[in-house]
Amino acid sequence: MENLLKELKKIVPFKETTDVGDLVLVVVEETEMAGYALVTGIERDYTRKDEWWEVHMQLLSVPPQPLVWKLRTEQFTGQETFTMGGKGRFVKAVHFETGKGKTEEALPAKDEGSTKKKGGLRLIK
Numbered sequence: 001m002e003n004l005l006k007e008l009k010k011i012v013p014f015k016e017t018t019d020v021g022d023l024v025l026v027v028v029e030e031t032e033m034a035g036y037a038l039v040t041g042i043e044r045d046y047t048r049k050d051e052w053w054e055v056h057m058q059l060l061s062v063p064p065q066p067l068v069w070k071l072r073t074e075q076f077t078g079q080e081t082f083t084m085g086g087k088g089r090f091v092k093a094v095h096f097e098t099g100k101g102k103t104e105e106a107l108p109a110k111d112e113g114s115t116k117k118k119g120g121l122r123l124i125k
Contacts, residue, residue: 004027013097014078015095018091018093019042019093021039022093023060023094024076024094026059026090030087038058041055042076045070051073053071054070055068057069069084071091
């Protein structure tokens with residue numbers, strides 16, 4: 001598992017935090033399976049004395065599968081691996097580039113004095 005994670009950290013741009021709406025990479029040790037899940041909710045688990053969280057995810061498979069894992073912050077932010085059912089697991093949010101800066105730079109500057117274009121639709125009586 002350690003070697004797999006070292007290789008993944010070289011090629012996947014991970015985030016330091018995990019929030020609702022993030023895509024996380026989920027790795028299962030025994031099968032060395034890696035897949036993505038969408039974080040749909042993070043709620044405090046008050047049934048435990050220590051700080052644990054119910055992390056709600058949709059595994060991005062066909063069909064999508066809902067998951068709820070009870071994890072500590074260090075576990076769902078990729079700071080440490082953990083086991084479930086005797087199998088090592090790793091979860092960490094992935095950072096995706098939006099490309100906004102590159103797109104904005106590539107576009108020509110808008111001319112404030114230019115005439116406005118009319119919409120493509122027109123009213124026919």
